[in-house]
Amino acid sequence: MSIEREVAPERVGFDGRRLAGLDAHFSRYVEDGRLAGWQLVVSRDGRVAHASTCGMRDLEAGLPVEPDTLWRIYSMTKPVTSVAAMMLWEEGRFELTDPISRWLPEFAAPQVYDRGSAGQPFTVPAAEPIRVWHLLTHTSGLTYGFLQTSVVDALYRKAGYDIYPKAGADLAQACRDWAALPLLFQPGRSWGYGVSTDVLGRLVEVVSGQTLGDFFRTRIFEPLGMTDTRWWVDPAGDEAKRLAALYVPSPTGGGATRFDPIGQHALQEPVLQSGGGGLISTAADYHRFTAMLLRGGAGADGAGERLLSSRTVRFMTRNHLPGGVDLDRLQTGGFAETTFEGVGFGLGFAVVRDPVPARTPGTPGTYYWGGAASTAFWVDPAERLTVAFYTQLLPSSTHPIRPQLRQLIYSALTD
Numbered sequence: 001m002s003i004e005r006e007v008a009p010e011r012v013g014f015d016g017r018r019l020a021g022l023d024a025h026f027s028r029y030v031e032d033g034r035l036a037g038w039q040l041v042v043s044r045d046g047r048v049a050h051a052s053t054c055g056m057r058d059l060e061a062g063l064p065v066e067p068d069t070l071w072r073i074y075s076m077t078k079p080v081t082s083v084a085a086m087m088l089w090e091e092g093r094f095e096l097t098d099p100i101s102r103w104l105p106e107f108a109a110p111q112v113y114d115r116g117s118a119g120q121p122f123t124v125p126a127a128e129p130i131r132v133w134h135l136l137t138h139t140s141g142l143t144y145g146f147l148q149t150s151v152v153d154a155l156y157r158k159a160g161y162d163i164y165p166k167a168g169a170d171l172a173q174a175c176r177d178w179a180a181l182p183l184l185f186q187p188g189r190s191w192g193y194g195v196s197t198d199v200l201g202r203l204v205e206v207v208s209g210q211t212l213g214d215f216f217r218t219r220i221f222e223p224l225g226m227t228d229t230r231w232w233v234d235p236a237g238d239e240a241k242r243l244a245a246l247y248v249p250s251p252t253g254g255g256a257t258r259f260d261p262i263g264q265h266a267l268q269e270p271v272l273q274s275g276g277g278g279l280i281s282t283a284a285d286y287h288r289f290t291a292m293l294l295r296g297g298a299g300a301d302g303a304g305e306r307l308l309s310s311r312t313v314r315f316m317t318r319n320h321l322p323g324g325v326d327l328d329r330l331q332t333g334g335f336a337e338t339t340f341e342g343v344g345f346g347l348g349f350a351v352v353r354d355p356v357p358a359r360t361p362g363t364p365g366t367y368y369w370g371g372a373a374s375t376a377f378w379v380d381p382a383e384r385l386t387v388a389f390y391t392q393l394l395p396s397s398t399h400p401i402r403p404q405l406r407q408l409i410y411s412a413l414t415d
Helices: 016-031 075-090 132-137 151-158 171-179 196-208 212-224 238-242 260-267 283-294 310-316 401-411
Strands: 037-044 047-058 071-074 111-116 121-125 247-249 256-258 279-281 343-345 350-352 367-370 376-380 385-390
Touching (some): 016 047, 016 401, 075 132, 075 279, 075 310, 121 151, 132 196, 171 196, 212 283, 283 376, 283 385, 376 401, 385 401
Antiparallel strands (some): 071 279, 111 121, 247 256, 350 367
C-alpha cells in the first residue's frame, strides 16, 4: 500500500516551501552516503500534507525507495503492543496495579541485582512485585542483553539473549528465562530500557488466549486496514523485493555499509513474536496507526472501528513516572530511543513535558518513539500533527536525524 499527499500544505497551516526544504536537507544524507535512502510522512488534522522518498532501499541492487517500501520498524512495535494491552485493560481483564505473576507465575518471586560480577552475582528479593504498569513504563527492572552497560546485561547475554533471542525460544520460554535472571533495579524505582514490552506481549497472549500475532492481526491491523504490517517477509514472495536492506556505518567512515547478518532475519519466520521489536511495516500502514492515536483511538476518519477510548489514549500519553519526574531523574544510563531531559514516559510512549531542556522544539504533551534502525514517529495532539521517518541504519544514535527533523517540521508551521 502506497501513501501520497492528500492536501496542500498551506491548507493545513504549513509553509510548503519549508516542507520541501526538509527533502533538500535530508537528501544530503543520501548524497554523502550517510543513509542509503529514506521516506517521510507529515500529516495534520489526519490528512497527509507531505510525503516524500529519497535514495535507495537497496543500494547494491539499485532499487529506489518507493512509497510502498517495507521497513523494519523494530521498537516502533512497542506502541502497538501497548495499545493491545490497553484494549484488554478497557475490557476489565486486568488492573494496571496487578502483579504480572497472576498470569505469568514465573515472575512470582523476582530477585534484584545487588552487587558482584556476572560470574558470581548477589541478589536481594524485590521489595514489591512487577506490576502491569511497570511493564508499560519500563520501570520493571527488566533490561536488554545488547546494552552492555551492567552486570545484569551480561547475565542476559550469558543466557542467550543479546540482540536476538536464544535460538528456538518462543515468547513463553523467553519469559521464563528472563524471570530466572535478576532485575537491574527494584520495580518502580528507576527507568531502564529492556524486554518489558516483550513480557507485556506475553501477558496479552495469556489474557486474550491468542498469539500476539493473531491479536495484532484481528484486533488492530485488520480494523485499521494495516494490510502490509507483518513479522517477516517470505524471501520467495514478491514482497521481498519491497524490503529495504539494512545498513550500519562503515568502520572506515565511508558511509553506510550493508549488514545482512542482522538484515536477513527479516526473511525468516520468527519463533518468538517480539512485542518489543518484531514488526515490519510500511509508511502507509503506520500512518494509519498514528492517525488512530491522533483521533483518540478511532478508526479511519473517526468512523471506523474504535480501538481505544479517547480518555484512554489521553491517559496513556501522560507522564506515569513515579513522582511525575523526567526520565533524566530515573534513567539507568543504557541506550533508549529518546533523550532524557524534559521527557517523561507514559504507557508505551515517551512524552514531552518541556521541550526547552533538550533544546529541541516541540509541544508539551507530544508523544513518540523510534526504532533501532533510525525510524521514528511522533504525535502532537496540540498541533494536530503526526510525523514519521523511515530509513534502515543501525544504530539509531548514529546521526542527529530526529532532532533535526523536529527542528525543520516545527519551523514549517505557519498558523
